[in-house]
Amino acid sequence: VAATPATTLFAALTRRHGVKCFLRESLTIEAYVRAMAKVVRPSCVVAASKIYSKAVFFLKSEAATHKAVEQGGISVGGTYVPVEPIPGLGTKVVLSNEPPFLRYHLLRPLLEALGVIKSPISLVPLGCRDPTLRHILSFHCQLVVVLQDRDDMEGSFEVSHEDTTYKIFYSSEGVHCYGCREPGHIWKNCPTAPAPALDASASTSAAVPAAASSEVVPAAQEA
Structure with a gap:
């Protein structure tokens, strides 16, 4: 069975492609995805999920990950939320x-x-x-x-x-x-x-x- 483009993209991901931020219970993960898409292009957001009160994102490239971290944070629901690499990367x-x-x-x-x-x-x-x-x-x-x-x-x-x-x-x-x-x-x-x-x-x-x-x-x- 031929691999789909999404499967190929997932196979190329590593922990270096991941970032996380604090997630408020009153907001959906989609609100955080929209905010992240304003920092990097929407096409750069490959996967996202809520894990232990954190919004975790995997981005398409390490360059996009560095951009998200250097930006400092995202604005969600009128609140500034810091963004940082996932554990193990610092x-x-x-x-x-x-x-x-x-x-x-x-x-x-x-x-x-x-x-x-x-x-x-x-x-x-x-x-x-x-x-x-x-x-x-x-x-x-x-x-x-x-x-x-x-x-x-x-x-x-x-x-x-x-x-x-x-x-x-x-x-x-x-x-x-x-x-x-x-x-x-x-x-x-x-x-x-x-x-x-x-x-x-x-x-x-x-x-x-x-x-x-x-x-x-x-x-x-x-x-």
Whole structure:
């Protein structure tokens, strides 16, 4: 019996073609497929399924897989959901509070202590909706690391640069809320966050956990 095109395509797939993301119970797998198809061409999505509260995709080429991971995530139901490779190929690690003037050679020794680095560091866009502002980057970056004896972790390390020490936070969970710890949103958009006073920006800043702030804070200044 001659193999069908779909069978031939499936036979060529490996774990390197797979990516995954968190899947909300209230949304269908089709909603996630539609979102992924906006990042890569619809024809690049070969297979998809819900597995243990995750949406798992197999894409047509490794180039499409790299594009999906470098994109950072997909927007599903108005929520940003991080995308990462499936286990065994490394875990996406997100760095926050990382000022743009810190060079890679300063970070690499600290990152190598977490595991084996499998990708270059890529910068994460700020996410402005205004087309004229979409080029603006955030103080976040990401890379893929094969972690040592674990699949997830979070913490921080300090980097000295020009007589100042900066605390850089890292997490394998991608974009998540430092308040309620749920994935898919940040503190300022968290349903549990207190409503900020209209005329009291100081109290608003005080309500935000230090790790969630986008302001770069030297480690020496933190309480």
